[in-house]
Amino acid sequence: MDRLMMIFARRPLLIVFCALLLAGCPLFRDPASPPFSDRIEAVQSLSEYGIVVREDWSEMRVVNNGVREFLILDAPVEDGRRLLVLNSNLSLADTSVDTGGIREAFPVGYGAGFVVGRQLFDENGVRVEGPDPVFNGNQLDSGEAAVGNTNEIVRVRVDEGSSVLTIGPRYTSGDDYSDPDPDPTVPFTIRLVDGPEEGDPPEPEFGFRLRAFSNPPASANSEVRLGLVLENSGSFWAGSLSFSDVSQLFSTPVGDEAALTIGSETYSSLLSVPTFSSMDSPDRSDEFTITPNEVISLGRDRHEIFSRSNGELIATRVVPRDEYFLYAYSPTGRHMYMLDRVRWRVYRVSAWW
Amino acid sequence: MIRRATRRITQGIALCILCSFAAGIAAAQDTDARLISVLAGSPSVAAFSDGVEEYRAVPDRETFETLLRNLFDTEFSALNVRVLTDRRLVASEHETVVSVLVRYRLAGQSLTIVLALVDEQTGEGLGGGVYTGFADLGLVRIVRQAVSDGRRQLEDIVDTSPALRTIPETLVELSLTSPHTRGTLRFQENRDPVFRTDIPFEIGTEITLLHRAPGFYPRTETLRIDAPVMRFEAPELEPVIQRELVYSWTTNRPLGAGAGLRVYPLPRSLFLELGAHTSSAYRFRSGSQFTANFDLRLNAGGYLYRADSRRFALSVAPGAGVILTTLPTAAGASTFADPYVVIASIAAEIPYPRLAPFARLDVLSYAGGNGGFFTPGVYTYLSLGVRQAWTD
Numbered sequence: 001m002d003r004l005m006m007i008f009a010r011r012p013l014l015i016v017f018c019a020l021l022l023a024g025c026p027l028f029r030d031p032a033s034p035p036f037s038d039r040i041e042a043v044q045s046l047s048e049y050g051i052v053v054r055e056d057w058s059e060m061r062v063v064n065n066g067v068r069e070f071l072i073l074d075a076p077v078e079d080g081r082r083l084l085v086l087n088s089n090l091s092l093a094d095t096s097v098d099t100g101g102i103r104e105a106f107p108v109g110y111g112a113g114f115v116v117g118r119q120l121f122d123e124n125g126v127r128v129e130g131p132d133p134v135f136n137g138n139q140l141d142s143g144e145a146a147v148g149n150t151n152e153i154v155r156v157r158v159d160e161g162s163s164v165l166t167i168g169p170r171y172t173s174g175d176d177y178s179d180p181d182p183d184p185t186v187p188f189t190i191r192l193v194d195g196p197e198e199g200d201p202p203e204p205e206f207g208f209r210l211r212a213f214s215n216p217p218a219s220a221n222s223e224v225r226l227g228l229v230l231e232n233s234g235s236f237w238a239g240s241l242s243f244s245d246v247s248q249l250f251s252t253p254v255g256d257e258a259a260l261t262i263g264s265e266t267y268s269s270l271l272s273v274p275t276f277s278s279m280d281s282p283d284r285s286d287e288f289t290i291t292p293n294e295v296i297s298l299g300r301d302r303h304e305i306f307s308r309s310n311g312e313l314i315a316t317r318v319v320p321r322d323e324y325f326l327y328a329y330s331p332t333g334r335h336m337y338m339l340d341r342v343r344w345r346v347y348r349v350s351a352w353w
Numbered sequence: 354m355i356r357r358a359t360r361r362i363t364q365g366i367a368l369c370i371l372c373s374f375a376a377g378i379a380a381a382q383d384t385d386a387r388l389i390s391v392l393a394g395s396p397s398v399a400a401f402s403d404g405v406e407e408y409r410a411v412p413d414r415e416t417f418e419t420l421l422r423n424l425f426d427t428e429f430s431a432l433n434v435r436v437l438t439d440r441r442l443v444a445s446e447h448e449t450v451v452s453v454l455v456r457y458r459l460a461g462q463s464l465t466i467v468l469a470l471v472d473e474q475t476g477e478g479l480g481g482g483v484y485t486g487f488a489d490l491g492l493v494r495i496v497r498q499a500v501s502d503g504r505r506q507l508e509d510i511v512d513t514s515p516a517l518r519t520i521p522e523t524l525v526e527l528s529l530t531s532p533h534t535r536g537t538l539r540f541q542e543n544r545d546p547v548f549r550t551d552i553p554f555e556i557g558t559e560i561t562l563l564h565r566a567p568g569f570y571p572r573t574e575t576l577r578i579d580a581p582v583m584r585f586e587a588p589e590l591e592p593v594i595q596r597e598l599v600y601s602w603t604t605n606r607p608l609g610a611g612a613g614l615r616v617y618p619l620p621r622s623l624f625l626e627l628g629a630h631t632s633s634a635y636r637f638r639s640g641s642q643f644t645a646n647f648d649l650r651l652n653a654g655g656y657l658y659r660a661d662s663r664r665f666a667l668s669v670a671p672g673a674g675v676i677l678t679t680l681p682t683a684a685g686a687s688t689f690a691d692p693y694v695v696i697a698s699i700a701a702e703i704p705y706p707r708l709a710p711f712a713r714l715d716v717l718s719y720a721g722g723n724g725g726f727f728t729p730g731v732y733t734y735l736s737l738g739v740r741q742a743w744t745d
């Protein structure tokens with residue numbers, strides 16, 4: 001060891017060389033090689049499933065129900081748009097046509113199926129035939145998210161210029177999703193700045209904007225820990241809302257208006273007042289993935305990993321956003337999926353940080 | 354040669370005088386008088402006699418001629434001139450040659466000595482005299498008078514040629530050595546017709562040598578004559594390389610190395626290069642896997658600029674190749690093939706004869722076929738390496 005140290009001590013250029021090598025200097029990277037090429041765990045070409053994809057807009061989402069993980073791919077095919085559901089090993093679980101987009105994709109319970117747009121899929125990722133689920137093909141507004149199950153859906157939003165996170169209204173089967181207030185008893189609000197306690201974000205001048213909202217990473221003990229990414233005038237905040245019982249939010253009808261008031265006794269499933277951490281200057285991304293411990297920012301030219309607990313930047317990697325690759329991180333934080341849009345090939349990549 | 358020397362003098366180039374004291378001592382009726390060549394030089398004096406003989410045999414002829422020659426040798430030894438033993442030793446064309454001719458008649462006790470000083474270039478008589486007496490006790494006196502007169506007249510000639518005292522030194526011996534077994538070193542006479550091997554080279558001049566050896570590029574060497582005796586060991590010639598082994602390392606693929614073979618259909622000019630490169634995208638971090646890349650490429654190119662004397666060359670070589678990529682996925686190894694075009698492969702190199710370090714910039718275009726792995730587009734790669742001559 002001493003000998004090795006002596007070698008480095010006498011050769012500063014060697015140190016610089018090794019440092020550049022380890023730091024991933026572009027000079028030491030194959031510029032044509034796809035990103036994360038040394039971490040590819042699985043690869044699958046869509047053409048092997050007889051799917052001919054046109055070169056057009058596409059989108060990916062990852063849904064994890066606590067037991068299994070599914071990659072949802074909305075891809076343009078010859079006869080229109082098609083929704084492809086791939087298992088985590090990239091085998092094809094199901095295909096569907098025109099589900100109305102995949103922006104609203106969420107699991108409906110621990111180990112259960114998931115909803116994509118207006119389509120319900122079972123726990124194996126197979127489409128469930130029957131009446132449309134509650135999410136009746138309607139789209140969420142910008143800055144909105146949704147969580148729910150097969151029978152109910154709850155909107156989550158921060159109104160423009162507001163500092164108040166609104167959870168609700170809740171829609172059940174048969175409700176008109178375009179009705180802004182189908183069940184006036186459901187919405188409850190959480191004031192995002194409840195300070196002046198430490199860790200609270202400052203009172204924003206123009207309110208917050210909800211930039212990301214994690215699908216509830218359901219757990220066996222029913223605790224729900226919702227992740228939030230908020231933005232205020234270029235500052236980003238990562239926070240959490242913890243609920244003791246997922247049914248309190250989504251499954252059990254909340255009929256008592258008083259129960260939806262913060263601080264009320266009936267709202268006891270909210271474990272704590274939400275706390276927020278300022279994130280270290282993310283790349284102003286409009287795409288975040290919230291994992292149990294991190295917030296992943298997919299910026300214009302890099303991917304960044306922030307700690308959810310304190311907002312610190314954990315890792316960064318230069319990944320230019322281009323026309324060739326599309327990325328989607330698993331909510332578990334253990335994988336990432338990468339779509340080669342030239343060859344319509346999907347890769348599963350291990351966590352790189 | 355003498356006429357050339359005369360021309361040199363009149364052209365005002367360095368002037369010097371060489372006195373070649375040739376004493377012909379012979380019987381008067383002997384038209385084939387033999388010469389005594391005496392070297393008279395500045396500052397040294399040397400003498401040489403290739404024989405003194407009398408046209409008519411006399412018992413003490415040999416003694417007499419020895420005496421006569423020694424006396425002249427002694428006298429001219431004191432002169433500040435260079436004395437040649439042989440006309441072939443005339444140092445340069447810048448010298449004036451004076452022949453000193455001595456004839457004698459020894460008839461009984463009567464001795465006659467005829468002395469003549471002649472400019473060899475012009476044939477003009479520069480001095481001389483006739484000395485007579487008895488060849489008994491007066492012999493020495495007669496000879497000394499002739500010698501003394503000859504010396505005095507020669508001194509007058511020297512005085513009229515000031516450059517005589519700065520007679521240039523010339524090359525006497527030059528050894529040329531080639532490190533190659535069948536190497537030859539020749540004077541490149543056609544480059545400067547003034548220099549001829551049968552003319553001694555003055556100190557300070559430069560000559561051009563042509564160094565040749567089978568299997569090597571010929572090279573001219575410029576040699577400055579700076580000593581009468583010189584040895585010149587020609588440097589090794591650059592071999593004519595037909596094949597080279599190529600070793601390279603690409604910075605963009607740090608965990609890898611390349612090897613190849615370069616063949617020159619036209620040495621130093623055009624080449625074909627077949628190269629292979631293996632690498633892995635592995636990074637020394639947890640979770641990283643050993644991928645495998647195998648790159649096979651054929652380039653055809655030539656030198657845009659090559660200056661071996663300056664140890665710099667620039668070449669360009671377009672080509673084509675294919676890179677195979679193997680990924681160790683959970684379902685087994687997946688292999689992809691990416692054909693590509695080498696738009697340009699520009700290399701700057703230091704062309705030592707047998708080892709040529711180089712830095713190369715490759716501009717590659719990947720087409721992006723369905724069986725490929727690499728992202729379509731045009732990319733640049735930097736490689737460092739060395740080429741090694743492959744000789745039988």
